[in-house]
Amino acid sequence: MIKTALASLTLMLVVAAAMAQSRVPTLDDLLTIKTVGGTQISPDGKWVAYTVNYGDFKQDAFVTQIWLANSDTGKSLQLTRGDKSSTNPRWSPDGQWLAFVSNRVEDKNQIFLIDPTGGEAQ
Numbered sequence: 244m245i246k247t248a249l250a251s252l253t254l255m256l257v258v259a260a261a262m263a264q265s266r267v268p269t270l271d272d273l274l275t276i277k278t279v280g281g282t283q284i285s286p287d288g289k290w291v292a293y294t295v296n297y298g299d300f301k302q303d304a305f306v307t308q309i310w311l312a313n314s315d316t317g318k319s320l321q322l323t324r325g326d327k328s329s330t331n332p333r334w335s336p337d338g339q340w341l342a343f344v345s346n347r348v349e350d351k352n353q354i355f356l357i358d359p360t361g362g363e364a365q
Contacts, residue, residue, distance in 0.1 A: 274298035281307075281331060285338045289314055290359060292322070292332035292341055302326060309343055311359055322357060323364065329355070 281294035291314060296307045307328040312319045323329035327347040334341055340356045345364070347355075355364040 283332045283334055285334050286336060287338050292334065294330060294332065299326075309341070322359065
């Protein structure tokens with residue numbers, strides 16, 4: 244009986260501690276959650292291009308950028324940056340280029356190409 248009471252007391256303390264540390268997320272918390280989508284596997288299967296969407300408080304907007312993940316190592320790197328979104332990544336048939344849509348020039352959606360090993364989009 245004492246063991247049961249101690250186990251119940253321990254469980255109640257653990258639950259109380261967990262409840263004290265948890266909190267209801269704020270609107271700011273929800274707006275800063277990053278979401279992943281728009282995946283595209285390279286023709287050779289070595290890379291996965293994907294998009295990451297997040298809230299940017301400075302611009303008062305949501306921004307999407309393109310990331311690459313190495314399928315062998317699992318390491319990721321950010322491919323596009325800036326204030327404007329980059330979306331819809333698509334590999335060229337030979338895997339040498341990644342095409343995407345962005346409104347980074349004159350605020351008009353256009354197709355850009357970027358070398359996945361680095362460099363500036365064209």
